[in-house]
Amino acid sequence: MPEYWHLETEIQPGKMRFPELSDSYTTEVAFDSAHKIVGYCTIRVVNLNRLCAAPFYAENPEVAARLLADVSRIIPNFEKYEKLIFWYPSVNKNMERTFSPSETQTLLTTFSVRCDFIGNPCAGYIVVSDALQQITVSQLLLEGWTTLKPSADFYGMGLVNTYFRSGHEKTWQYVQEALSNPQYQNYDVYVTGHSLGGALAGLAAPRIVHDGLRQSHQVKVITFGEPRVGNLDFSRTYDQLIPYSFRVTHAIDIVPHLPACVKDLSYTPPAGSDGSMPCDPVSTNGGYHHGLEIWYPGNMTQGSPYMICTGLPRDEDFSCSNAPKVDLDDTTMGVWDHRNYFGVETLELQKMLSGGKELQNDTHIAMFWWKMIFEHF
Known part of the structure; x- marks a missing residue:
C-alpha cells in the first residue's frame, strides 16, 4: 500500500471563497475505478473559530487536493473561520x-x-x-x-x-x-x-x-x-x-x-x-x-x-x-x-x-x- 499523502500547513480561509451549499460539515470518500478507497477527508468545526481537517488521508496529491476542495465547498460561510488546521500526519499513517x-x-x-x-x-x-x-x-x-x-x-x-x-x-x-x-x-x-x-x-x-x-x-x-x-x-x-x-x-x-x-x-x-x-x-x-x-x-x-x-x-x-x-x-x-x-x-x-x-x-x-x-x- 502506498504512503498516505497528508497536508502539513495552514490556510487562511479569509483568502478563499466557496459557495454556501450546506449548513453542516461533512466527510467525502474517494474511490478509484475498481471501487477501492483511495482517500477520505472530514472537516469539522473546533474551538477558537477554527476548522480542523481530520481524519484526512489520500494515496496521492491529486486525490488529496480534490477531497479538500470538495469538502471545503460544502461548509457554509467558509471565509468566516480564522484558520483551517490539520492534525499531525501520524494520525493517518499505517x-x-x-x-x-x-x-x-x-x-x-x-x-x-x-x-x-x-x-x-x-x-x-x-x-x-x-x-x-x-x-x-x-x-x-x-x-x-x-x-x-x-x-x-x-x-x-x-x-x-x-x-x-x-x-x-x-x-x-x-x-x-x-x-x-x-x-x-x-x-x-x-x-x-x-x-x-x-x-x-x-x-x-x-x-x-x-x-x-x-x-x-x-x-x-x-x-x-x-x-x-x-x-x-x-x-x-x-x-x-x-x-x-x-x-x-x-x-x-x-x-x-x-x-x-x-x-x-x-x-x-x-x-x-x-x-x-x-x-x-x-x-x-x-x-x-x-x-x-x-x-x-x-x-x-x-x-x-x-x-x-x-x-x-x-x-x-x-x-x-x-x-x-x-x-x-x-x-x-x-x-x-x-x-x-x-x-x-x-x-x-x-x-x-x-x-x-x-x-x-x-x-x-x-x-x-x-x-x-x-x-x-
Whole structure:
C-alpha cells in the first residue's frame, strides 16, 4: 500500500471563497475505478473559530487536493473561520495496521455530528467484512458532560446519562441504516469505542437488540475506559441483551469511576485500608456499570497480567478497578492511564485545544484496540 499523502500547513480561509451549499460539515470518500478507497477527508468545526481537517488521508496529491476542495465547498460561510488546521500526519499513517488484507474490510460510512450547543462532535465509522461476515461500529464522543446522574429513560431499559443519550440519538440513524441493509442482515455486529465513545457503544449495542436489528448472540462489545452509562436497572437489562460484553480498564483510569456510584454504607473498610467502599448492588440512584470488566492493574504490554472481574458486586467487582480509592475531585488522577491503552496514546480534546500536534484519531485507535484485544486474550 502506498504512503498516505497528508497536508502539513495552514490556510487562511479569509483568502478563499466557496459557495454556501450546506449548513453542516461533512466527510467525502474517494474511490478509484475498481471501487477501492483511495482517500477520505472530514472537516469539522473546533474551538477558537477554527476548522480542523481530520481524519484526512489520500494515496496521492491529486486525490488529496480534490477531497479538500470538495469538502471545503460544502461548509457554509467558509471565509468566516480564522484558520483551517490539520492534525499531525501520524494520525493517518499505517491505516493497514487496523485490519489484515484477508479481512476485506470496506468502509460503509463515517459520521460526525454536533452533539451539543458548544459544538462537541459525536463521530465514528462503520466498516463491513464480507470475508468475516461482520459489521464493526466504532464511535467517538469528545468531552462535554452536562449531567452526571442517570436521569433519562432509555426505551424502557432503565435510566441513562442525559448527555450520552443525546449523543446516541444524533448518531443512531447511521447505525440503523447500516444494519438495516438486507445485504448484511445475517452479519454479526461488533461495537467498540474509547472513553465517551465507549458510552455511545454501550447505548448502541442494547438498542440494536431492543429494536430487533440483531439477536443478542450476534452483537459483541468491547470498550476501553468507558464511563458508567446508566443506573442499575439499565445495567441489568444491558447484561440480558448483550451477554458478550467486555469493559477494558487500565489501572486507575479515572473515567470508569464517573459518574460515581452510590456506595454501600453497610460495608466497613478494614483497619489500615484507604477507606475505599464498594458500590451499592441494590441502589438505582447513581451510576452503575454493565458488562464484564477486564482490568489491567499495571502495564498493558503484550503478556501483562490482567484480571477477569467476576466477583461481587456484579459488574462492579470490588477486587478490580473499584478497589483503589479514587478522588473524583482530583482532575489529574488517572488521566495518564485513561489516555494510554495497549501502548496507544489517545490525547483527548484538551490537547487539541492547547494546539498540540500529536493528537490521535480515536476512531482509528478504537479499531486498532479491537485487534489488540485478541492478541492479549
